[in-house]
């Protein structure tokens with residue numbers, strides 16, 4: 126048993142948020158698809174699979190360090206949205222919650238003198254910053270160009286670019 130019990134419990138609690146993010150993005154992708162936003166749907170599918178990677182990183186880490194990873198119980202995610210803007214705002218909110226949870230995990234690991242877990246979490250600090258910045262930029266951009274049908278066509282194309290390239294190449 127390498128991992129302190131408190132850290133193991135905190136990591137298991139965090140699994141719920143990563144799993145909720147998989148569900149959230151999948152649900153948004155499906156709403157986009159049903160409403161003709163194909164580029165946005167591709168973008169949110171990509172987000173969902175990235176969250177699956179995060180979930181598995183946490184899940185495997187808990188078991189690797191001698192803990193017991195537990196599959197979390199989840200509520201049904203929101204299924205309908207008013208606009209692409211709302212999907213971005215909800216996504217930013219959810220990413221922000223994940224960021225706060227990761228910061229708390231780091232505090233717990235520090236208190237328990239668990240340097241290994243603190244080092245493991247570094248990747249997620251960088252990842253969260255990137256995700257929050259991405260949604261902030263998208264929200265600013267959508268607000269700037271407005272919510273008319275032509276603007277929405279443009280936004281959908283932008284999100285499609287994000288689904289197929291990395292953020293730096295797409296310029297957001």
Ligand SMILES: [Fe+2]
Pocket residue numbers: 143146175176179180223
């Ligand atoms: Fe994540």
Ligand SMILES: [Fe+2]
Pocket residue numbers: 146176220223256
């Ligand atoms: Fe995320």
